[in-house]
Amino acid sequence: MKKPGFLLLLIAYLGFISLGLPDATHGVNWPFVRETFAIPNAWLGMILTCTGIGYFSSSMSAGFILNRLGVGALLAGSSLLVFVALTGFAFAPYWAVFLLFAVLLGLGSGAIDTGLNAYAAEHFSTRQMNWLHAAFGVGAMTGPMIATTVLVVTGNWRVGYGAIGFILLLMAGLFFITRHQLDDQPDQSHTADEPDLSGGYQYIFRQSVVWFHILLFFIYTGVEIGVGQWAFTVLTEGRSIDTAQAGLWTSFFWGALAAGRVFFGVVVAKVQTDVVIRLAMWGTLVGTGVFCIDGLPLLSLLGLLVTGFCLAPIFPCLMSRTPQRVGKKLASRVIGIQVSVALIGGVSLPFSMGYIASFFGLESIGVTVLVLVILLVLVHEILMMRTRER
Numbered sequence: 001m002k003k004p005g006f007l008l009l010l011i012a013y014l015g016f017i018s019l020g021l022p023d024a025t026h027g028v029n030w031p032f033v034r035e036t037f038a039i040p041n042a043w044l045g046m047i048l049t050c051t052g053i054g055y056f057s058s059s060m061s062a063g064f065i066l067n068r069l070g071v072g073a074l075l076a077g078s079s080l081l082v083f084v085a086l087t088g089f090a091f092a093p094y095w096a097v098f099l100l101f102a103v104l105l106g107l108g109s110g111a112i113d114t115g116l117n118a119y120a121a122e123h124f125s126t127r128q129m130n131w132l133h134a135a136f137g138v139g140a141m142t143g144p145m146i147a148t149t150v151l152v153v154t155g156n157w158r159v160g161y162g163a164i165g166f167i168l169l170l171m172a173g174l175f176f177i178t179r180h181q182l183d184d185q186p187d188q189s190h191t192a193d194e195p196d197l198s199g200g201y202q203y204i205f206r207q208s209v210v211w212f213h214i215l216l217f218f219i220y221t222g223v224e225i226g227v228g229q230w231a232f233t234v235l236t237e238g239r240s241i242d243t244a245q246a247g248l249w250t251s252f253f254w255g256a257l258a259a260g261r262v263f264f265g266v267v268v269a270k271v272q273t274d275v276v277i278r279l280a281m282w283g284t285l286v287g288t289g290v291f292c293i294d295g296l297p298l299l300s301l302l303g304l305l306v307t308g309f310c311l312a313p314i315f316p317c318l319m320s321r322t323p324q325r326v327g328k329k330l331a332s333r334v335i336g337i338q339v340s341v342a343l344i345g346g347v348s349l350p351f352s353m354g355y356i357a358s359f360f361g362l363e364s365i366g367v368t369v370l371v372l373v374i375l376l377v378l379v380h381e382i383l384m385m386r387t388r389e390r
Contacts, residue, residue, distance in 0.1 A: 011178055012124065013135045015075060015116050018171045020139025021146075021164050022086060022105065028147040032157040037095040050099045052347055054106025059114045059339040066115055066332045072179025074115045079172035081108030086165030090158040114339045118332040121323050126273050129316040130265035137258040209325050210334055212383040214341045216318055219376045221342040222349025223284070223369055224311050227291075228253060229350045230357075230365045231304060238362035241297055249301050253308040260312025268317065274384060277317045281377045283310030288373050292366040315342075325387070 026033075030044050058078070066074050081104055088101030120129055147160035204210055231253055235246035268276050287310055291303025322338065323331035349372065353365045 007178070008123070008181065009128070011174065012116065012120060012128075012132055014171065014174065015112070016132045016135040017139035017142070018079065018168055019109065019112050019116065020136040020141075021143040021167060022082065022109065023140045023143060025143045025147045025160065025164060028144045028151070029157040029160060032151070033098070036157070037098070039095055043095075046099060047102050048347070050102035051106040051109070052343055054103040054108075055110035055113075055343050056106075056340045058107040058110035059336045059343070061336070064333065064336075065111070066118060066336075070179065071115050071119045072175055072181075074111055076172050076175035076179060078108045078111035078115065079168050079175055081105075082112070083165045083168040083172060084108075086161045086168060089161040090165065110339065110343075114332070114336040117319050117339065118335045121319050121335060122328055122331060124320075126268040126276075126317055126320040127265045129320040130261045130268065130313055133316040134258050134261035134265070137254070137261070141254075204326075204330060204333060204337070207326060207330075208386065209383070210337070212379060212386075213318065213322065213325070213334070213338055215379045216376065216383070217315075217338045217342040218345035219349070219372055219379070220311075220314055220318070220345070222345035223288075223372050223376065224257070224315070225346040226350040226353050226365070226369055226372075227288075227304070227307055227311075230353055230362075234362050234365055235300060238365075239294060239297070239300060241300070249304055252301070253304040256305045256308030257312050260309040261316065263309075264313035264317075268313065273317050273321055276313050277321075277380065278384070280310045280313050280317075281373070281380055284314070285370075285373050285377060286310075288366065288370045292363075292370055294363055 026044070026047055034040075034043070069077075085101045085105035085108060088104065089098060092098040092101060116132075120132055124132070143164060146163055147157075150160040150163055151157060228250070232246050232250045235241040235249060236243055241249075264276060264280070284307055287303050287306030287308075289303075290299055291307060293299045293303070319335065319338070322335055326334045353368050356368055357365050
């Protein structure tokens with residue numbers, strides 16, 4: 001693998017940071033958006049659903065577009081879409097208009113996510129892949145900070161969307177200017193044995209490794225978002241831990257996730273990627289098992305820290321392994337499928353955890369996560385056995 005230049009690395013890191021910027025901004029602005037449009041609190045789910053529809057649609061087709069336009073044009077156009085969407089939020093006169101721009105936000109974000117991951121998986125090392133996903137976490141933390149600062153200074157939630165939109169406009173310009181550097185010459189490492197794409201998605205879905213990766217990304221994202229979304233509720237309402245302490249511990253989970261990606265970014269340079277994934281999954285199993293123990297509050301904290309830290313390398317390492325397992329010609333489309341499936345898992349599995357908890361209590365959430373992690377480990381072990389047999 002040719003070592004990427006400093007400029008390309010910088011663009012990639014900025015791209016992942018900008019991808020994370022809008023993600024958590026709705027959470028800060030939502031009380032004020034709800035008040036402006038005089039709508040129920042539960043309607044936040046409508047924003048997430050509309051964004052998800054756009055995200056799924058674009059990430060499924062991004063691989064097709066990527067092979068024709070190149071990553072530079074895809075990222076420039078998609079960043080421009082996100083800018084338009086965020087600007088639309090800032091000026092939306094009605095709730096229905098706001099939701100239409102949520103679909104547009106999903107379309108742009110899904111294409112950026114797929115384009116960046118496909119490019120990084122092919123051109124960057126697994127170490128850089130982990131650090132790039134840590135940069136996404138930086139963006140996800142920075143977006144709410146920008147929105148909060150703007151709210152304090154101006155008292156207007158619309159300005160916050162506009163400020164983040166302006167950053168995405170700058171990113172669109174950067175991607176456009178550097179598009180020829182991003183769209184490099186065909187890689188000589190492609191071999192004659194790699195499949196052509198004449199069969200489209202029918203050919204892709206006949207590959208058993210694709211289905212294993214679909215399952216892995218579906219389960220992994222559901223576990224990560226499920227723990228992050230439900231930990232605070234389990235700690236406060238299920239275990240009677242103080243609100244401020246529970247909030248701090250939940251933030252520690254996300255901090256451990258970001259720190260883990262930096263740490264494992266160093267480790268994968270010396271240890272095989274599959275070994276890192278395996279160790280991380282077993283560590284996650286230990287962490288979720290500890291979190292399931294209700295009694296000593298420190299065990300809850302320890303479980304969250306271990307779970308977040310060990311989850312960290314799984315997503316970027318699996319993404320990095322995709323071109324090696326399916327071939328570079330199929331990689332961009334398969335990565336698009338993986339991003340789409342990850343979105344579905346990130347929405348459906350946390351929802352299922354809450355539904356199960358409505359019957360069996362909040363402590364069932366930890367047990368559900370534990371079962372999912374066991375399934376994650378089993379799927380990966382079967383994949384490893386099948387790939388060794390080839």
